Amino acid sequence: MFHYWFKQYDEGSEFGIDGGRISKLMLKRNGEIVCNYDRGWDVQPVDEDTQFAYEILVHTENF
Structure with missing residues (x-):
């Protein structure tokens, strides 16, 4: 089981994952x-x- 946390904005940005809305x-x-x-990547999926x-x-929340 995973626990997750993310910071999401209303619009994409240069800091978002693939230019999307999730910046953290x-x-x-x-x-x-x-x-x-x-x-930016600190730890890529292991x-x-x-x-x-x-x-x-990312598919459901980033764009």
């Missing part, structure tokens, strides 16, 4: 950060499950 995103699993974007969770959030 953190995914945690078992208390460990497995993906972190803070106006495995396939994390990548899938990330893609769901």
Whole structure:
């Protein structure tokens, strides 16, 4: 199970993921950060499950 947090704006920006509305995103699993974007990548998705969770959030919330 993942826990997530993100900061989202009404419109996309140069700081957003792929120019989208999410400028900050953190995914945690078992208390460990497995993906972190803070106006740029700090921790890219660490495995396939994390990548899938990330893609769901970006697909539904970023544009």
